[in-house]
Structure formats: C-alpha cells, structure tokens
Amino acid sequence: MSESAASRSQAARILSGLLLGLVLGLAAGAALPESAQPSLNWWIDQVIQPAGRIFLRIIFMVVIPLILSAIVIGTMEMGDVRTLGRVGWRALIATFALSAASVGIALGLVNLIEPGHSLSAESRQSLVQTYAGASQKSIERGSQSQSVATTLLNFIPENPLAEAVNAFNPENKGGGLLAVMVFSLFVGVALTIAPRERTATLRGFFEGMFEVSMVIIGFALRLAPFGVACLAFAVAARLGLDLFRTLGIYVGVVLLGLAIQQFVVYPIALRFFAARSPIRFLNDAKEAIITAFSTSSSNATLPVALRVAEKNLSIPPRIARFVLTVGASANQNGTALYEGVTVLFLAQVFGVDLTFTQQIVVALMCVMAGIGTAGVPGGSLPLVVGVLLSINVPPDAIAIILGIDRFLDMCRTALNVSGDLVIAAVVAKGAPDVGA
Numbered sequence: 001m002s003e004s005a006a007s008r009s010q011a012a013r014i015l016s017g018l019l020l021g022l023v024l025g026l027a028a029g030a031a032l033p034e035s036a037q038p039s040l041n042w043w044i045d046q047v048i049q050p051a052g053r054i055f056l057r058i059i060f061m062v063v064i065p066l067i068l069s070a071i072v073i074g075t076m077e078m079g080d081v082r083t084l085g086r087v088g089w090r091a092l093i094a095t096f097a098l099s100a101a102s103v104g105i106a107l108g109l110v111n112l113i114e115p116g117h118s119l120s121a122e123s124r125q126s127l128v129q130t131y132a133g134a135s136q137k138s139i140e141r142g143s144q145s146q147s148v149a150t151t152l153l154n155f156i157p158e159n160p161l162a163e164a165v166n167a168f169n170p171e172n173k174g175g176g177l178l179a180v181m182v183f184s185l186f187v188g189v190a191l192t193i194a195p196r197e198r199t200a201t202l203r204g205f206f207e208g209m210f211e212v213s214m215v216i217i218g219f220a221l222r223l224a225p226f227g228v229a230c231l232a233f234a235v236a237a238r239l240g241l242d243l244f245r246t247l248g249i250y251v252g253v254v255l256l257g258l259a260i261q262q263f264v265v266y267p268i269a270l271r272f273f274a275a276r277s278p279i280r281f282l283n284d285a286k287e288a289i290i291t292a293f294s295t296s297s298s299n300a301t302l303p304v305a306l307r308v309a310e311k312n313l314s315i316p317p318r319i320a321r322f323v324l325t326v327g328a329s330a331n332q333n334g335t336a337l338y339e340g341v342t343v344l345f346l347a348q349v350f351g352v353d354l355t356f357t358q359q360i361v362v363a364l365m366c367v368m369a370g371i372g373t374a375g376v377p378g379g380s381l382p383l384v385v386g387v388l389l390s391i392n393v394p395p396d397a398i399a400i401i402l403g404i405d406r407f408l409d410m411c412r413t414a415l416n417v418s419g420d421l422v423i424a425a426v427v428a429k430g431a432p433d434v435g436a
C-alpha cells in the first residue's frame, strides 16, 4: 500500500473510533438514569480515560526530541541561505512574513469569534472537572503574568537542558518550549556555518533522532483509533450535544482563516511583490494545490509542485528547487494557522484566559512549529500537543480534534503548498538575473 493510501486508511480508522466513542458516549450520557451517573463517572475516570491516554503518553514521550531535531534539521535546510545569497534572504523574509500573517489571522479570528466560548458554562464546568488537575493549574497559570521584557528574554535559555526538562512544568518560570525551539534554531544555524566534515556525526544524530521520534509517533497512531474512541466517549458522555456545536464553529474558524490567507493575503503578495495576476496564478497552480489537498502531504506533493512551478508558472528551476524543497518542510502557513486556532480554541474551551503576552508566545511557537512540522499527513499533531502541554491546557482534548483532523489536514496542506509557490514567485520576481 502507498504511504498516502496507508495514511488515508489510518485516518478512516481514527474517524471510526471517534464516531463510535461519540455515539456510545452520547447514548450513555442520555440513556443512563441519574442514579447510575456516579458509576459511569467511576468507569470514565478509572478505566476509559486512562486507557484512552496511552497513545497520548507515547506521543508526549517524544515531543521534546522531535521538536529539537525537527527544528535543527528545518533550520539547517533553510541555512543554505548563505550559499544562495539574495534568493535565500528573500525566501527567508517571505517565509517569516507569510507565517506571521497566517498566525495573526488565527489569533484575530479566535479572539473575535471565540469558538471555545460557545460551550455552555455547565459543559465547561464538567470538562474542567474531567481534567481537574491540569486545567486548574492552567487557569492559575493564566492569571500570572510576567513583563513583556522578561518573557522575551526568557526565550533565550540560560540552560536549554533545564528548559527541556521543565518545558511542560507549570511552575517553570523560564521560556519553556519556546526556549527549546530557540535553542534548536541556534544549533541549526550554527551547523550550517561550522565545517561540514567536522559536524557530520552531529547532523546524523539529529537526523536519527527525528526518524526515531517519527517511528514512535507511528506506534502511537496505531493505538489512536482505540484511544480516540475512549476519550471521545468520556467527553461525549459528559457534554452531550453541546460538543458538536462547539466543534462545528471551531472547524468553521479554521476554514475561514485558511480562506483569508489563500484568497486575500496570497493575492496581495502576488500582486504587489511578484507582479502576477492572482487568479491566473491560482489557475496555473491548481494541479499542485489539488495534489496537496488529496495527499495531505507537502513532501508527497513536491514533485508536482516543482513541475507546476517550472512549466506553468515559469519560475526559474534554480529558485523553484530551492524554495519548494525547503518550503515542503520548513514553510507551512496553513499548519501554523491551524495550530494557532487549535491551541487558542482549546484554551478557551478550558476557560484559560491567556494574557496578550502569552498569546504572542503561542503565536511565536506556532511560527516555529510551522518550521518544525514534517510535511506528512498529521505532521503537526505532536507540535500541537507540545504547545498545549507548555501552556498547560489538557492535551487530551486533542483526541476529538484528531478525529476530524484528516479533513482539516487536507485543507491546510493545500495552503502550505500554495504558500511555497507564492514565495517562489515572489523570490523569482526579485531575482530576474538568476536563470535556469
């Protein structure tokens, strides 16, 4: 079976797990008499939820090594900037500008529409109770704020190892996960500058660490259909139909954000920085966008994107190869936007009021997570889990989102690949002298 077909059937299994869990949970919540509620709660707390958490724990286990190695490798690939001079710099600036725009849209929409607040107070209460310890801590943490200067300074870790160890510790006053990301960024940049022959082992180490982490995530995902069924059961039994409305609004917000980036931000970039007609561009690029949509993988789309860039969009091959190859794993606007919406949505669901500074921290983490996300189906999942853990929102809730993730993955991957092509067009405009 091809990789993409395997991931499709995996997604179908997770979706079936979600549906089964939701239906049984709703039925149990609605059908059982009031007197049976305590014993249902006992089963949920002592058996069903712990069983459902197994696959999440396996993911948590590799979040730090995965983020560390993915960002080092992603930055190392981008670091070839030096050798490409102007092309590299334009690509780098465009990548950060478009990622920042997408995360900005995510932040704006979630604060405006507040999808997580559509849950009734009663449902939120029972959700917070379900995840009692963690959500209480996160609410407390949300109310403590540090000055912007201290927060920013903390992102440069004095002791990266301590930050890695305490990344998910609510008492940690340091930069946490973002500090680990910044450290990885430095290591990645330094690796491109240090002599290649002297750093081969270290590069190999990070590449190996990344591969091993991905294999372990693969193990976790095999258990995911079962885990998702258990966790969805627990939530549905306690929340009832309220949950569906909230989830529907969340999906709507993600899609609206992706549409704004695709149909407003990209056309502006194309018109003003690449001097191209956005409609014609979309038409010429559609083959790559459709492939991205159907495979949910930027990496799998790379060959098609390269052909489209060179043949249909007349982008010089040298630029297309550099921007698209690096972009497939290091520029993921759709993913950054999705991560921003998801994290803030879940924070709202759990009643965690993030301060402005904390929201900026989340935004920065999402921009970095966009660099660190592997261009494969569901590649962003471990990073979302990492960001949730680091702001102390119970990551179990991701189980429900995971069930509908495949569809959102298709949509965000289409945006990821469009973004790579837009950047290639912008870079090509600024470097007419760089030929094939």
Ligand code: ASP
Binding pocket: 296, 297, 298, 299, 332, 334, 335, 373, 374, 375, 376, 377, 378, 379, 380, 381, 409, 412, 413, 416
């Ligand atoms: N599937 C996405 C990609 O390949 C990554 C993700 O957001 O999960 O671009």
